[in-house]
Amino acid sequence: MSRVYNFCAGPAALPEAVLQQAQNELLDWQGKGLSVMEMSHRSDEFTGIAAEAEQNLRDLLSIPNNYKVLFMQGGASQQFAQIPLNFLTDGACADYIDTGIWSRKSIEEASRFGNINIAASAKKYDYFAIPGQNEWELSKDAAYVHYASNETIGGLQFDWVPETGDVPLIVDMSSDILSKQLDVSRYGMIYAGAQKNIGPSGLVVAIVREDLLGKARASCPTMLNYQVAADNSSMYNTPPTFSWYLSGLVFKWLKEQGGVAAMEQRNRAKQELLYKAIDDSSFYNNPVSANARSWMNVPFRLADAQLDKAFLAGADERGLLNLKGHRSVGGMRASIYNAVSLEAVEALVAYMQEFEKEHA
Structure with missing residues (x-):
C-alpha cells in the first residue's frame, strides 16, 4: 500500500x-x-x-x-x-x-x-x-x-x-x-x-x-x-x-517529534518553501498580505483559471490530493498541517514548477 x-x-x-x-x-x-x-x-x-x-x-x-x-x-x-x-x-x-x-x-x-x-x-x-x-x-x-x-x-x-x-x-x-x-x-x-x-x-x-x-x-x-x-x-x-x-x-x-517548538521550525520551513515557489513565479499568485499569510492553509491561483482542471488532474496522478480551493474562492489551496511532511511540500513545489514549464 x-x-x-x-x-x-x-x-x-x-x-x-x-x-x-x-x-x-x-x-x-x-x-x-x-x-x-x-x-x-x-x-x-x-x-x-x-x-x-x-x-x-x-x-x-x-x-x-x-x-x-x-x-x-x-x-x-x-x-x-x-x-x-x-x-x-x-x-x-x-x-x-x-x-x-x-x-x-x-x-x-x-x-x-x-x-x-x-x-x-x-x-x-x-x-x-x-x-x-x-x-x-x-x-x-x-x-x-x-x-x-x-x-x-x-x-x-x-x-x-x-x-x-x-x-x-x-x-x-x-x-x-x-x-x-x-x-x-x-x-x-x-x-x-x-x-x-x-x-x-x-x-x-x-x-x-x-x-x-x-x-x-x-x-x-x-x-x-x-x-x-x-x-x-x-x-x-x-x-x-x-x-x-x-x-x-x-x-x-x-x-x-520534539513538541510544539520543533513543529514550529518544520512548519516555518514548509510555508517558506511553498510561498517562495509562488512568489518567484508569474504563473502562480497569492494575494494575501505578507504579514498575514497563513502557515497552515496556502491558497494560490493559476494565471489562467482554465488550466485549473488540468493542474488538479496532474496533481492527482502524482498522489498530490485535495488541492482544489474552497468553492467560495476557487483556485487552489494546500493545507500543510503538522502531519504534512516537508517531503510532501517539496513534491508539490516540484510539480508546480513542472506544470508551469509545460503551460506558461
Missing part, C-alpha cells in the same frame, strides 16, 4: 505512525481483548486514556493550572453558539473581529444571543489583510473579544496576539493550534475543532480559564454548559471516545 500526499483542509492528514498504532490496537487494545470503541467511557482503561491525553496536551502547550481542558462533541461551529450562551449575559455586548468566512459565521451565530459589535473587519482589504489593532473599535464594557487566529478558507493568519486588557480574549484556533508556540495565559479561552492538527473529526478541544466558568445564562442547555463539562471531566454524557483516543496518540507523537 502506498500513501498519498494529502493537502486536505479538514478532515486532514494524520501522522502515519498514529494510524499504524491505531490499526494495531483496533481489535485488541493493550491485551484487553476489545477495541477502544467498545470500552465504557467510565472504565479505568478509558479514563486513563483520557487523563493521559489531557496531560500531554497540557505539557505541549504549557497550560497553566488555572485552566480547564475540555474534550467535547460538536466541533468548532457549535462553539459559535456555546460561547455566548456561557459568557454573554442578557443585555451585555461582545466584540468580534471579522477576518473571513469562519469569523463571520461565529458573528452570525453569536448575534442570536446578544449584542455583537464588529470591532474590526478585513472586508475593506478584500480579506487579504488583517486590520491592525490601531484600527479596532473595541467596546469599553465587552464581555469578551473573539477572533479566529487562522482563516482556513482565505488563508489569513494573525502573527500577533490582540491586547484586550481585562476583557477575556477568546480565539478559534481550529486550524493552527499546536503549529506554533503560544502563551495560553494571554487568553480567556482557546478552542479548536480536532480535524486539522489534533485528530479526527467529531471532537472539539476547549481550554478555558477557570474564573470564566459558572456564568452561563439560565437558558443555556446543560450539554452546552462549560461548567458542567468541567465538573464531569468532559463525560457528562458519552464522549466521542475513539476521537479522544486518537487525539491522545497525536499528542504523544508530537512530544516524540
Whole structure:
C-alpha cells in the first residue's frame, strides 16, 4: 500500500505512525481483548486514556493550572453558539473581529444571543489583510473579544496576539493550534475543532480559564454548559471516545517529534518553501498580505483559471490530493498541517514548477 500526499483542509492528514498504532490496537487494545470503541467511557482503561491525553496536551502547550481542558462533541461551529450562551449575559455586548468566512459565521451565530459589535473587519482589504489593532473599535464594557487566529478558507493568519486588557480574549484556533508556540495565559479561552492538527473529526478541544466558568445564562442547555463539562471531566454524557483516543496518540507523537517548538521550525520551513515557489513565479499568485499569510492553509491561483482542471488532474496522478480551493474562492489551496511532511511540500513545489514549464 502506498500513501498519498494529502493537502486536505479538514478532515486532514494524520501522522502515519498514529494510524499504524491505531490499526494495531483496533481489535485488541493493550491485551484487553476489545477495541477502544467498545470500552465504557467510565472504565479505568478509558479514563486513563483520557487523563493521559489531557496531560500531554497540557505539557505541549504549557497550560497553566488555572485552566480547564475540555474534550467535547460538536466541533468548532457549535462553539459559535456555546460561547455566548456561557459568557454573554442578557443585555451585555461582545466584540468580534471579522477576518473571513469562519469569523463571520461565529458573528452570525453569536448575534442570536446578544449584542455583537464588529470591532474590526478585513472586508475593506478584500480579506487579504488583517486590520491592525490601531484600527479596532473595541467596546469599553465587552464581555469578551473573539477572533479566529487562522482563516482556513482565505488563508489569513494573525502573527500577533490582540491586547484586550481585562476583557477575556477568546480565539478559534481550529486550524493552527499546536503549529506554533503560544502563551495560553494571554487568553480567556482557546478552542479548536480536532480535524486539522489534533485528530479526527467529531471532537472539539476547549481550554478555558477557570474564573470564566459558572456564568452561563439560565437558558443555556446543560450539554452546552462549560461548567458542567468541567465538573464531569468532559463525560457528562458519552464522549466521542475513539476521537479522544486518537487525539491522545497525536499528542504523544508530537512530544516524540520534539513538541510544539520543533513543529514550529518544520512548519516555518514548509510555508517558506511553498510561498517562495509562488512568489518567484508569474504563473502562480497569492494575494494575501505578507504579514498575514497563513502557515497552515496556502491558497494560490493559476494565471489562467482554465488550466485549473488540468493542474488538479496532474496533481492527482502524482498522489498530490485535495488541492482544489474552497468553492467560495476557487483556485487552489494546500493545507500543510503538522502531519504534512516537508517531503510532501517539496513534491508539490516540484510539480508546480513542472506544470508551469509545460503551460506558461
